[in-house]
Amino acid sequence: MTTRVEQALPPRRRDLAPILLVPLVALAALPLVGSLSTWVTLTLAGLAMGMIIFIIASGLTLVFGLMDVLNFGHGAFISIGAYTAAVLAPSLSGLIRADSLALNLIALLALIALAMAVTGVLGYAFERIIIMPVYRQHLKQILVTIGGLIVAEQIIIAVFGPVLIVLPLPTAFRGSLVFGDIAIERYRLIAVVVGLVIFAAMVLILDRTRIGLLIRAGVENGEMVEALGYHIRRLFAGVFIAGSALAGLGGVMWGFYREALTPGMGMDVMVLVFIVVVIGGLGSVGGCFIGSLLVAVVANYTGFLAPKLALGSNILLMALILLWRSRGLYPVAKR
Amino acid sequence: MSERAPLLTLNGVNTHIGPYHILQGVDLEVPRGALTMLLGRNGAGKTTTLRTIMGLWHASAGSVRFDGADITAWATPDIARAGIAYVPENMGIFADLTVRENLLLAARSGPIDAARLRWIFGLFPALEKFWLLAAGVLSGGQKQMLSIARAIIEPRKLFLIDEPTKGLAPAIIANMIAAFHELKKSSDTTILVVEQNFLFAKSLGDAVAVMDNGRVVHAGAMTALVADRDLQQRLLGLSLDRNQ
Ligand SMILES: Nc1ncnc2c1ncn2[C@@H]1O[C@H](COP(=O)(O)OP(=O)(O)OP(=O)(O)O)[C@@H](O)[C@H]1O
Ligand SMILES: [Mg+2]
Numbered sequence A: 001m002t003t004r005v006e007q008a009l010p011p012r013r014r015d016l017a018p019i020l021l022v023p024l025v026a027l028a029a030l031p032l033v034g035s036l037s038t039w040v041t042l043t044l045a046g047l048a049m050g051m052i053i054f055i056i057a058s059g060l061t062l063v064f065g066l067m068d069v070l071n072f073g074h075g076a077f078i079s080i081g082a083y084t085a086a087v088l089a090p091s092l093s094g095l096i097r098a099d100s101l102a103l104n105l106i107a108l109l110a111l112i113a114l115a116m117a118v119t120g121v122l123g124y125a126f127e128r129i130i131i132m133p134v135y136r137q138h139l140k141q142i143l144v145t146i147g148g149l150i151v152a153e154q155i156i157i158a159v160f161g162p163v164l165i166v167l168p169l170p171t172a173f174r175g176s177l178v179f180g181d182i183a184i185e186r187y188r189l190i191a192v193v194v195g196l197v198i199f200a201a202m203v204l205i206l207d208r209t210r211i212g213l214l215i216r217a218g219v220e221n222g223e224m225v226e227a228l229g230y231h232i233r234r235l236f237a238g239v240f241i242a243g244s245a246l247a248g249l250g251g252v253m254w255g256f257y258r259e260a261l262t263p264g265m266g267m268d269v270m271v272l273v274f275i276v277v278v279i280g281g282l283g284s285v286g287g288c289f290i291g292s293l294l295v296a297v298v299a300n301y302t303g304f305l306a307p308k309l310a311l312g313s314n315i316l317l318m319a320l321i322l323l324w325r326s327r328g329l330y331p332v333a334k335r
Numbered sequence B: 001m002s003e004r005a006p007l008l009t010l011n012g013v014n015t016h017i018g019p020y021h022i023l024q025g026v027d028l029e030v031p032r033g034a035l036t037m038l039l040g041r042n043g044a045g046k047t048t049t050l051r052t053i054m055g056l057w058h059a060s061a062g063s064v065r066f067d068g069a070d071i072t073a074w075a076t077p078d079i080a081r082a083g084i085a086y087v088p089e090n091m092g093i094f095a096d097l098t099v100r101e102n103l104l105l106a107a108r109s110g111p112i113d114a115a116r117l118r119w120i121f122g123l124f125p126a127l128e129k130f131w132l133l134a135a136g137v138l139s140g141g142q143k144q145m146l147s148i149a150r151a152i153i154e155p156r157k158l159f160l161i162d163e164p165t166k167g168l169a170p171a172i173i174a175n176m177i178a179a180f181h182e183l184k185k186s187s188d189t190t191i192l193v194v195e196q197n198f199l200f201a202k203s204l205g206d207a208v209a210v211m212d213n214g215r216v217v218h219a220g221a222m223t224a225l226v227a228d229r230d231l232q233q234r235l236l237g238l239s240l241d242r243n244q
Helices: A002-008 A017-033 A036-067 A074-097 A101-134 A138-160 A186-208 A210-220 A222-227 A232-258 A265-280 A285-305 A307-324 B046-053 B076-081 B099-106 B114-123 B125-129 B140-152 B170-185 B198-204 B222-227 B229-236 B239-243
Strands: A176-179 A182-185 B008-017 B020-030 B035-040 B059-066 B084-087 B158-162 B190-194 B207-212 B215-221
Touching: A017 A036, A017 A285, A036 A074, A036 A182, A036 A186, A036 A210, A036 A232, A036 A265, A036 A285, A074 A101, A074 A138, A074 A232, A074 A265, A101 A138, A101 A232, A138 A265, A176 A186, A182 A186, A186 A210, A186 A232, A186 A285, A210 A222, A210 A232, A210 B099, A222 A232, A222 B076, A232 A265, A265 A285, A265 A307, A285 A307, B008 B046, B020 B046, B020 B059, B020 B207, B020 B215, B035 B046, B035 B198, B046 B059, B046 B158, B046 B190, B076 B084, B084 B140, B099 B140, B114 B125, B114 B140, B114 B170, B125 B140, B140 B158, B140 B170, B170 B190, B170 B198, B198 B222, B207 B222, B207 B229, B215 B222, B215 B229, B222 B229
Parallel strands: B035 B190, B035 B207, B084 B158, B158 B190
Antiparallel strands: A176 A182, B008 B020, B008 B059, B207 B215
């Protein structure tokens, strides 16, 4: 029956243009940067950072798409994830300091699991206590979720002081793999792998499971999902918990990336995260993935080529993308 | 059949949407095993009535009883799970999902029953043809078919269908009529259809209710309304001449 379809209509149109953006930008940057080894470093750093932003932003875009909830509090879970890792790291110092990739990986995975558990549980509480009462009231959502973010930041300052906390990388993740004059930082490679794994898992869940179908359907038309007999509030709570846990994971990855934590780190990243969510198309995981990589590599290239432009480059990028596609790279059909 | 209690009963239902008082005491009985047509001019409150039954709006006064239970204050998913399938006026298709995925979600109790799917493909061949395409690329009539297919993919006690013929070509309407006749044949199917097209309505309806200004102003057998031109004129006004 499918062969007839393909004759009757063009096959389901795969929209490839956005996918080509990152490779095109990278290729265009190569002659500008000049040196291959610098370009590789910049590109890999951009991809690693993009993956971390994606991990953080993916939950936010689904939360927005599913329930129109603008959650500025998402940033709190980034910080909480990172600080959870910093608090627990000393008790795993044996594993972290060991000169063994396997033991180091176990330590990293353990810290990630614990941070995700903490942020997931807190996410559940946040959803019940802070989000639920302001459901469908956008202005109040902005106010209370920003409030939640500030409170979380202040609690962190109260507990840890306004100082920088170091989060040393496990031994085997330090340093670079060197190929000729090209150096590839190990941890960036790990960040890219973790990001790809999360992206693949999300795509599989969204495309292949009933829960994933429900999430995609709910992003489009939550009312109809309810009329088919599914409680969208429960679905949303689940997505919110998963999104908070992913922000916690992103926080751990980001903390190790910088090897230093500050109470405001979550808020700092949130600016990028919101830009990514808008660029990708609200509610689109695929768009969010491409948007994250794009924002990060562009920031790295401009930071190198024209440091004075670096601050504005993300806003400029967002403006350009929205001029091209006013509802983001992959707009989600809405009711 | 008329001896049995109605499957669905609305008693003095009032619905407010924001500041507007839309339904102003709707009384409606939907008999079991029959197809009831809900008619009325634009803005009479037909869609609001269906949405209130589904719990998408909540009645501020009055009650909705379904199959012995008072569902007035129930949440929409629980109402759906009690056995009511809903085809909204805007069809509610998930455009980014394929035809197949739309139907998978509608089949709550597990994998789609193969025989039932064949029956649906018989009613609406386009769905088989476009099985793996994003539902968003379907034409308006095909979306309407998908929306109805989604409602009937599993047996339900009651089907609420809002203007199935809206914007459809006559040939497709004929198809749709055939589909409903088919659906009516299975014994325990109760259907409430909102309709503007009187031709469609009279060829299918067993019972009829006419709404105006947020109330049901006439209820009875379809045959009685079809026989009484004065009543038609009074209840349905000019729109009738066009359709007859
Ligand atoms: N969301 C809403 N907000 C405000 N008023 C509404 C809303 N939905 C419906 N109404 C009003 O309620 C009244 C009844 O609308 P409803 O959609 O139930 O009519 P209808 O009988 O289905 O009409 P039609 O035949 O045109 O579909 C109309 O006056 C309409 O303007
Ligand atoms: Mg209507």
